[in-house]
Amino acid sequence: MIIKLHQSLSICLSLLELASAWSPTDSYAPGEIDCPAYLDDKEYDSDDHKGFTRAANAISEAEKNWMASRDEITLENLKWYLQVSNMTDFNTEDYLKNITDNNATHIPRIGLAFSGGGYRAMLNAAGQISGLDNRTRGCAEHGLPILQAASYISGLSGGSWFLSTLLFNNWTSSGWSQFD
Numbered sequence: 001m002i003i004k005l006h007q008s009l010s011i012c013l014s015l016l017e018l019a020s021a022w023s024p025t026d027s028y029a030p031g032e033i034d035c036p037a038y039l040d041d042k043e044y045d046s047d048d049h050k051g052f053t054r055a056a057n058a059i060s061e062a063e064k065n066w067m068a069s070r071d072e073i074t075l076e077n078l079k080w081y082l083q084v085s086n087m088t089d090f091n092t093e094d095y096l097k098n099i100t101d102n103n104a105t106h107i108p109r110i111g112l113a114f115s116g117g118g119y120r121a122m123l124n125a126a127g128q129i130s131g132l133d134n135r136t137r138g139c140a141e142h143g144l145p146i147l148q149a150a151s152y153i154s155g156l157s158g159g160s161w162f163l164s165t166l167l168f169n170n171w172t173s174s175g176w177s178q179f180d
Contacts, residue, residue, distance in 0.1 A: 070151060071107050075100065077134070077149035078108065084140045110150040116157025125155060125162040135173040 024031030048055045059067070075096060082092040099106040112132070114125040130136045131143035132150075139145045155163040166172065 067109075067151065074107060074110075074149050074151060077146075078110075080134070081146050081149055084145060108149075109152070110146060111152035111154070112147070112150050114153075114155040114159030114163060116155075116159055118158040121158030122161040125159045129162065129166070133173060 023029070024033050048057070054060070079092055079096055082090070082095070099108070112128075114128065115121055117124070129147065131139060132145065132147040133139060133143075134145035134148055136143065136145075153163060155161075
């Protein structure tokens with residue numbers, strides 16, 4: 001029994017050692033390493049790739065297609081937001097007609113970014129999303145209901161914790177945090 005326990009403990013410790021992070025300096029300090037050769041493989045070079053890395057000189061075809069399919073949703077929600085904003089001397093219908101008649105590339109692309117900072121950033125992202133989401137009760141009166149018109153959303157560290165929670169829960173409304 002003791003031998004089996006010792007063997008199990010040895011295996012666990014060996015696996016733990018293998019799982020620990022490696023650093024070229026054998027400490028938390030950063031160090032220089034050589035990039036893997038396959039990242040610069042000339043066999044894969046093309047007009048839009050260098051090795052396995054896609055050139056970032058334009059968005060991909062898949063993203064262009066997604067943006068085109070998203071335009072109607074963006075415009076519908078942007079129209080609603082502009083009407084709720086109750087701006088004077090601004091005609092929402094004329095503005096949207098002008099940008100859609102000229103060219104689809106003139107459709108506004110709204111991006112939201114949520115910063116890092118651990119737990120505090122996660123809670124901040126939750127509050128921001130709630131204030132930007134037109135599904136949140138009172139958002140039109142007290143918030144800025146533009147979330148549904150956004151094309152891009154990103155988060156870093158703590159800001160991404162909340163976004164990933166929404167994503168994994170089928171983008172449920174964050175209004176669950178409100179009390180009656």
